[in-house]
Amino acid sequence: MRYKQKNYARLIRKLSPEDRGLFAELCERWQSNLGMLSPHDRRAMLNDLKGGLVLLCANGVAPSEAARRLSEHNLGRIYSRPRQDWYPLDTAAKIYPLAVSGRRMAVFRLSVYLKKPIIPELLQLALDFTLRRFPHFATGVRCGFYWHYLDAVYRRPRLRNESTVPCQRINMASSGAMPFRVSFFGERISAEFFHLLTDGSGGMVFLKTLTAEYLRLCGERITEFPVWETPLPGETDNDFLRLPPASPSGFSEKTALRIDGRITRRQPSRVLHFELDADALHFAAKARGCSVTVFVLSLLFMANAESSSGEGRIQIQVPINLRPTVGSVTLRNFSLYATISVPRSECTELSSLIPRLAGELAGAMGRDSLEQNAAMANKLVRSLRFIPLAVKRPVVRLIYGQIGEAVFSNTLSNLGRVSLPESMRPHIEKFDFVLGPSGLSKVACGLISYEGRAVLTVTKATDNASFEEALGELLEGVGLEYRLSGSV
Amino acid sequence: MDVRIVYPIKKHRRTTFEILRQWLIILFIIGGAVCVICDLCIPGVPFSLCVLGGEWLFYRTFLHRAHIEARFASHFAQTVLWCCGYLFLLTLIFGKDWAGFVLPIIGFSLVIAMGIFFVADLFRRKLSPLPLLSVSAAGLLTAVLLLILDSFRWPTVVLLSVSVGMLTVVGLFSIGPLGRELKKRFHR
Numbered sequence: 001m002r003y004k005q006k007n008y009a010r011l012i013r014k015l016s017p018e019d020r021g022l023f024a025e026l027c028e029r030w031q032s033n034l035g036m037l038s039p040h041d042r043r044a045m046l047n048d049l050k051g052g053l054v055l056l057c058a059n060g061v062a063p064s065e066a067a068r069r070l071s072e073h074n075l076g077r078i079y080s081r082p083r084q085d086w087y088p089l090d091t092a093a094k095i096y097p098l099a100v101s102g103r104r105m106a107v108f109r110l111s112v113y114l115k116k117p118i119i120p121e122l123l124q125l126a127l128d129f130t131l132r133r134f135p136h137f138a139t140g141v142r143c144g145f146y147w148h149y150l151d152a153v154y155r156r157p158r159l160r161n162e163s164t165v166p167c168q169r170i171n172m173a174s175s176g177a178m179p180f181r182v183s184f185f186g187e188r189i190s191a192e193f194f195h196l197l198t199d200g201s202g203g204m205v206f207l208k209t210l211t212a213e214y215l216r217l218c219g220e221r222i223t224e225f226p227v228w229e230t231p232l233p234g235e236t237d238n239d240f241l242r243l244p245p246a247s248p249s250g251f252s253e254k255t256a257l258r259i260d261g262r263i264t265r266r267q268p269s270r271v272l273h274f275e276l277d278a279d280a281l282h283f284a285a286k287a288r289g290c291s292v293t294v295f296v297l298s299l300l301f302m303a304n305a306e307s308s309s310g311e312g313r314i315q316i317q318v319p320i321n322l323r324p325t326v327g328s329v330t331l332r333n334f335s336l337y338a339t340i341s342v343p344r345s346e347c348t349e350l351s352s353l354i355p356r357l358a359g360e361l362a363g364a365m366g367r368d369s370l371e372q373n374a375a376m377a378n379k380l381v382r383s384l385r386f387i388p389l390a391v392k393r394p395v396v397r398l399i400y401g402q403i404g405e406a407v408f409s410n411t412l413s414n415l416g417r418v419s420l421p422e423s424m425r426p427h428i429e430k431f432d433f434v435l436g437p438s439g440l441s442k443v444a445c446g447l448i449s450y451e452g453r454a455v456l457t458v459t460k461a462t463d464n465a466s467f468e469e470a471l472g473e474l475l476e477g478v479g480l481e482y483r484l485s486g487s488v
Numbered sequence: 489m490d491v492r493i494v495y496p497i498k499k500h501r502r503t504t505f506e507i508l509r510q511w512l513i514i515l516f517i518i519g520g521a522v523c524v525i526c527d528l529c530i531p532g533v534p535f536s537l538c539v540l541g542g543e544w545l546f547y548r549t550f551l552h553r554a555h556i557e558a559r560f561a562s563h564f565a566q567t568v569l570w571c572c573g574y575l576f577l578l579t580l581i582f583g584k585d586w587a588g589f590v591l592p593i594i595g596f597s598l599v600i601a602m603g604i605f606f607v608a609d610l611f612r613r614k615l616s617p618l619p620l621l622s623v624s625a626a627g628l629l630t631a632v633l634l635l636i637l638d639s640f641r642w643p644t645v646v647l648l649s650v651s652v653g654m655l656t657v658v659g660l661f662s663i664g665p666l667g668r669e670l671k672k673r674f675h676r
Contacts, residue, residue: 036612082615086672100555143557144673151672154612164498173558185496266500272491385676465489472489487495 008050011057019063023053029072033080036154045079045156048128051121052217061219069217070125074227076132083152087136089196091240091377092333096196097141097148098389098396099404100172103267106195107167107436108413108446110207111188113429118184119218124159126214127182131157133209133227136236136331137197141172141179143389150197153178162190165487166271167436167459170194182210187429189214195333200415200433200446201321202331208420215427224421232329239328240378246371256409257312257344259304259442261464268437270460272468272486274475275430278417278454284478288350290358293318293414296447296456297340297361298353299474304409304443305347307466315341317411320365322374336373338364339408350478400439410443411435418450430455437461509551516543534581541577545570561605561619568598569626588634592643596650599627603654610661617662618669620654627651 012020030049034042049070056066089097096106131138138157139150155176162185171177172194179194180203191207198206212225285295297316304314317337328334340360347353363369384392418431432455433446442462448455458468475482520540527536549567572591579587606613606620613620631648638644658666 038612084668086668088675097556102553102555105555141556142672144675146674146676148556149672149675163496165495172556173554175559186494188494265502271495273494469489483492484489485492485494488493488497 005047005050007054011054015063022063022067026053026067026070026072030075033072033075033077035080036082037079037156038154041154041156045128048121048124048156052125055119055121069219074129074132076228078132078135078138079154079156083135083154085135085152087139087150087236087332088238089148089150090238090330090332090334091374091381092199092335093196094147094381095396095400095404096194097172098393099400101397104400104439105169105436106438107170107192108195108200108203109166109190109192109434109436110200110203110448111166111190111432111434112207112211113431114187114189114211114427115429116427117187118189118214120159120161120184122217123182123184123189123214126210126217127157127159129227130206130210130213133229133231134206134331135231137180137206138178139197140175140177141194141196145388146385147389148196150179157182159184161185162188165266165268166190166434167192167268180206198331199319199321199333199335200413201323201335202333204415204418205331208424211428212424215424220423220427222421222423224423234329235331237328237330238332239322239326239330239334240374242326242328243322243371243374243378246368246375254313255406256315256341257304257308257310258409258440259307259462259464259467260309261442261462261466263440263442263461264463268459268461269463270487271434272458272460272484273432274456274458274471275483275485276454276456276475276480278449278452280480281449281454284480288354290354292447292454293412294354294358294361296414296445297412298350298357299471299478300410300412300445301342301347301353301357302350302474303467303470305344306470307464308344308409311344313341313343314347315339315408317408318361318364319411319413320370322370325367325370336370336377337411338369338373340364405438405440408441410441410445411438412445412447414447416449418448420450425451432457435459443467512551513547516547519543537581538578541574545574559619561602565598565602565619565623568594588638589641589643592631592634592641592647595627595630596643596647599624599647599650599654603650603657606654606657614661615665616669617658617666618673621658621662621666624651624654624658628655 012023015023027046027049030046031042034045037045052070053066056069057063136150138153140153141148142151153176155178157178160181160183162183170179170181170192172179179197181192183190189211191203191210193203209225209227212222213227215222281292285292288295297318300316301314308314317339319335319337322328322334322336323330338361340357342353342356413433413435415433420428428450430453431448431450433448434457435444435446437444437459442460444459446457458471460467472482472484520543523536523539527534548570572594575587575590602620602623606617627647628651631644631651634644635648
């Protein structure tokens with residue numbers, strides 16, 4: 001902090017009196033826009049501004065242009081006025097804070113890789129500005145009498161330098177803690193979210209906006225994903241309630257067979273990215289008459305079968321985005337899990353597995369099935385609404401492992417193809433998507449593709465390497481070349 | 489498998505606190521069980537309740553990790569309330585009549601501490617008056633109960649006045665946000 005102030009003082013000495021006045025005025029205007037922050041956060045944010053000004057001027061940006069880029073208008077009113085907004089959790093999110101324990105927290109991460117190394121000073125400023133566009137992200141989890149909820153917090157979001165494996169627990173206990181964190185490492189910007197805040201689709205909108213803002217601060221001409229845009233009506237809605245009523249069903253699967261190996265103390269034990277040619281993956285799926293999701297799912301079933309012993313059913317959860325079904329724009333959770341189940345003994349041939357999985361997935365993704373599942377979730381929430389949180393919490397924590405985690409072997413979440421505006425594409429290398437480990441399940445997989453590159457990420461909760469070895473062999477067996485990267 | 493490392497390399501080490509916490513919990517469980525067994529074998533004052541109560545108090549104060557919303561003010565208030573509960577337990581076990589004197593002293597100290605905490609950052613804390621309101625209301629209720637059930641003592645009167653005073657402070661500064669706060673906390 002002192003280092004930043006020294007550099008700023010040095011910069012100020014070099015400036016003309018007009019520019020000096022311009023910067024002093026800018027600092028004052030910033031100060032008046034940070035009224036709700038604690039003195040510590042206010043100082044930190046002003047230092048963000050000074051650090052940004054120093055950096056831009058050092059890179060040859062004219063002081064007037066630097067002041068324009070870092071205008072106080074970017075802050076909006078999020079740090080200056082008492083906020084009235086608060087958000088009850090959506091239907092799917094209600095379970096997450098109840099099930100949090102010392103070793104369990106539903107966290108996922110979305111990362112974007114730029115073509116140049118990240119400048120932390122500008123990324124911090126971009127993060128400060130981006131919260132204006134997403135007020136419901138600038139919240140903390142609070143305990144109500146019946147349910148948790150999200151309440152406005154007045155905090156500077158802190159950018160972190162990545163220091164460990166992805167998807168570590170997010171500290172939600174301390175005052176002003178937000179249910180997400182943003183970090184950087186080399187060329188990578190990562191946003192990790194506690195699942196109660198949003199799902200993969202909502203998180204992607206946040207990451208794109210943050211990246212666009214960062215690129216704007218770097219001087220690129222990007223007009224899409226503006227932070228000054230007013231949040232759309234419906235972005236914070238619980239759209240589970242918009243689904244038409246149906247007869248409730250679902251949540252009745254039996255215990256699943258999981259891969260061999262002991263769950264490690266460190267969670268996740270390893271993260272691996274299988275980087276594939278998206279077109280080759282697409283063609284391989286089409287050649288077998290199925291979608292990419294079904295094709296990858298069948299590979300995961302085979303890999304599960306090879307890395308587990310004993311008899312039983314392999315059950316893989318596939319989250320289904322419900323937004324297209326009702327034309328939703330919500331940034332809250334709006335997806336449901338379909339569980340696809342096949343006995344281990346029948347996971348022997350891709351050719352016989354694919355039609356079966358395609359049929360099961362199509363059935364699970366059918367509108368009726370989705371509406372029935374959503375109705376079940378809504379009914380569950382309604383039936384628990386009069387039970388105090390203090391009673392619900394220990395009971396849910398106790399049974400969540402048995403009914404929530406024991407029923408699936410692993411998860412495959414396919415976020416699909418990421419689309420970006422033309423102006424952003426030259427700066428972006430790739431994306432990846434990491435699902436956090438979830439208790440008893442020892443593997444979780446996330447798939448995302450961008451510009452001809454698909455990244456299948458495997459998150460491990462055991463040191464047993466048989467799953468990734470089997471998956472690698474299967475990919476080679478179907479003629480897909482891959483590059484492997486990840487954590488130690 | 490040839491893996492290109494793209495994440496920082498950091499060995500997972502448990503902190504001293506985590507190790508200490510684990511050993512203390514094991515020690516407490518064994519100690520508590522031994523005390524209960526001894527207590528069942530030896531007739532007399534059930535001293536194992538004091539041990540178990542003390543262990544619980546220590547656990548709640550120093551070892552328990554809340555995962556959601558553990559702000560300093562609420563943790564402090566909860567700790568003091570657990571202390572009061574423990575004192576009350578000791579009174580029940582040993583049958584001495586000092587809880588009626590000590591509890592109001594702890595109670596009004598807590599109410600005053602919460603009041604100072606509230607006023608110290610009035611601009612922001614007036615938006616969430618519920619911690620002070622609930623502690624003051626509990627203090628008022630305790631004082632009234634003690635006045636009805638127990639004898640008339642000065643700490644009870646101080647607790648009563650301090651609680652009423654703090655409720656007035658909440659009423660003066662936070663009557664608007666209070667309705668909203670209650671709506672949030674009790675939404676279904």
